[in-house]
Amino acid sequence: MDNELLLINNLRNHVNNILLSDADNSEIQPEWGNNVTELVEDINNSDPGRFLQWDVIRKTMFVANTSYIVNELKFLTESNWHIWKSATKEVQIGYPDPCIFYPKSSGNLIHHAYHLAQLGNKLELNITDIDYVLEFGGGYGSMCRLFHNLGFKGKYIIFDLPVFSALQEFYLKSIGINAKYGANEYTNGVSCIFKTEVLREILSNKESKKKSIFIATWSISEAPIYLRNTILSVIENFDLFLIAYQKQFGEIDNSKYFSAWKDSLRNYKWSSYEIRHLPNNYYLFGENIP
Secondary structure (H helix, E strand, C coil): CCHHHHHHHHHHHHHHHCCHHHCCCCCCCHHHHHHHHHHHHHHHHCCHHHHHHCHHHHHHCCCCCCCCHHHHHHHHHCCCHHHHHHHCCCCCCCCCCCECCECCCCHHHHHHHHHHHHHHHHHCCCHHHCCEEEEECCCCCHHHHHHHHCCCCCEEEEECCHHHHHHHHHHHHHCCCCEEECCCCCCCEEEEECCHHHHHHHHHCCCCCCCEEEEEECCHHHCCHHHHHHHHHCCCCCCEEEEEEECEECCEEHHHHHHHHHHCCCCEEEEEEECCCCCCEEEEEEEECC
16 A cells, blocks of 8 residues: 555545544634534545545635735845745645645745744744744644744644644645654654643643744634634744734624734733735744743
């Protein structure tokens, strides 16, 4: 059996062994419950090798040829393009749509690179300075892939719903990145996890000297309040924060929520501003000041 078929079989086995009781976050928003159902159907009955063409992926976690990508690409070309040019080279796993403005990449990869470029500019750091990442809601693993493209060699944790954890392992292994579904034993490599007790166990072994970052781009701002509070309570000693959120999600005023949360943390320098080309959407960057 070749590697692609083995990875597909592993993905389907993971998905079909997932029970609702496995997930701390089973009380997800109804729309995400529908997305999970649709994704499981696609994994079992369509070709996972083309998953970036599935409707559920395209409407939830893949920015294609949206008009604002040209603005983000322009920013990258004017800000250390020699770094971003190689880091944003797309691969064919999943069959991503090429960016019409720059066909060597995809709109999604450019979008993620823009987030990191904004972070680097505001906090004056390089990704290679970071050696410990916790990403809440990692999509299919694209941000994790970008970190590795930029030379990241440390520990990367993605916390998500179980079916997305399985997809992340499939994608990352397909492009040669060491990833493990549900595992916490990796010193380095990528752990794709979905249980808060596993997250706590991993973080309890985190070395304080490691420079750490918490990333959540339009993910924790869509999570139920109880889950937000649980996650944010265990990462209060992280060095850096990259959060993007919409002003309002359902009945939740995210601006008030994140304002109160950052004010509860001491010894941090914060930068928060509206994303010009995405009205009513905001960045929140934080850096621990010893």
